Amino acid sequence: MVGIVSGVVAAVPLVIVAMLVMFGWVYRLRSGQANTSVSLKGKTIIVTGASAGIGKETVRDLARRGGRVIMACRNLQKASKVASEIEASTGSKSVVVRELDTSSLSSVRSFAARILAEERRLDVLVLNAGIGGPAERVLTPDGLELTMATNHFGHFLLANLLLGLLKDSQPSRVVVVASMAHAGVKSLDIENLNFKREESFKTVRAYRQTKACNILFARQLTAMLKDSGVVVNSVCPGLVCTELFAKSNGLFTKYFLNFVSHLAGKTPVEGAQTIIHLAVSEDTATISGKFFRNCKVDKVGCDLVLDDGMAKKLWEASEILVGLQPDERHY
Template sequence: MLQAARYLLGSPGASGFGSKSTAEEVTAACPDLGSLTAIITGATSGIGAETARVLAKRGARVVIPARSVKAAEDMRARILAECPGADVLVLHLDLSSLASVRAFARRFLSLGLPLHLLINNAGKFSHGQLALSEDGVEMTFATNYLGHFLLTKLLLGRMVETAAATGVQGRIVNVSSSVHGWFSGDWADYLQLVTRRKIPYDATQAYAVSKLANVLHTKELAARLQEMGADVTVNCVHPGIVRTRLNRDREGLVTDLVFVLLSKLLKTIPQAAATTCYAAVHPRMAGVSGRYLADCNEALTSSAAASSSEAARLWQASEDMICASSSQPDRNII
């Protein structure tokens, strides 16, 4: 009840920020980001675009990977129109394709650039019938989680190297959702669904489980990073509810009616990008890892998302899925 009241009022939490804070506000007191390189998936529209705009405005080099290179180039042009000196790089990436993820990682690593920030923001909501990626994985899970899982593994070595060489701690931010708590059912049963097993398909549950996977990934990765002594943190964020392209994909009269009724409660895109930017660059988050944030403050997850055993099981299942998609083992450090 207190959390709901704080959200409605926009009251700041322990961080000094709250639901009404914007991405520009939470980064205003940050040191110049001119030495940082950030990869931000899903940065052609919505929350990802605002995250890219604000980090570029603060001086960071921003890499925009996108399935539509034209959309990414358009976003680059918008950033440069506001910040003429910004350093923005566009590369192709289709997160639903593990081959594309591998190609993107090879291309980025070949550039010899450092990597300080990895923001796994891209997401989609599939409606209708079950659709599979080219790797035979349910499309929402493939895009929202599995592609990011492989991307993180392939880029982590560069992040660890960058942190060691520069003394600047690397940060990974996984964008999840409070919807992760909507998943109900047997986790193992769902992992069989995402690899072709014929059981009833529910698009909302598919989205919820992909967001649950983001939280569990954060938990297990944080433990592994600590064990290896890497100067890289990983945290997970719930941006809040905002009418972005993602939820506009949820067509229908009921969806439209809900958004009309809740319009006064929805965040603006600058507000929704605040928690991502806070986790990525705010000094208060230095050394903080394995946390779940909402409204720029630590928040509670569902009981399923708090399970270390489920996090480890998901990691192994993910390893099995990415190994099955390639005849050659991936080169990574974790």
């Protein structure tokens, strides 16, 4: 009897693995595909967080279409190697690397200043950079919680700084990479966006909050850009096997989600498809203010991110926290 029980117990992990593999097979079958042959010759695209994962594969696809793709990355050495590899695999000679750390407001401002000085147009801005988050609350030199700074505040500031160029280049697009992780957010304390009350900080909670903020930001930006020729949409790439989870310090994300993503997640190429669809497809050229998953409009995971009042409050709080100046407003 003891032997039978031991055998059953030993088989449980194998059964779980088999179930995850089967789920992953079905999950990947449902992934959308950016089926379009649109050329991007003469177009300029910025992709943040472009040296790995879905950002890297987005750059590869856009470069293959002939676009001038600017990889906005924190690690220049790594990004330069990736850019060379992408150019070799696509035949493109228009993949450019620029330094950007979205967790640093000064880095965002320096990056934007260089773009405005060097680039004549900006057709697509893909806000993709992100982290899973540290195990403990960490503040940036700007006094912002690290996860919020990297995933939301940096992108909020960047979009504002480049908004004039996007409007001058219209029709243009902004793609905000969010996540269905936002579904776990039932409320948003505008006075505590940076988890000033340290007991409120949890790695997963912080990450979920940033993803809710991504969608609320896209919603408010859409309203501000009505009839401007700039469309804005948010996207969930799905569960993707990338560096995001492995680099996180949170136990749940670093170990559990990283394990599950390897067995059941999409590949980076599959995860990039909806971003590419929003960046290039003629079908999405005039759609704005929507949430996409698997290359189609999808329902959001919670009512909070549909609250226009909350979106406006988040925008106003974000302006204050990033120190947005009058000459940095282009809406």
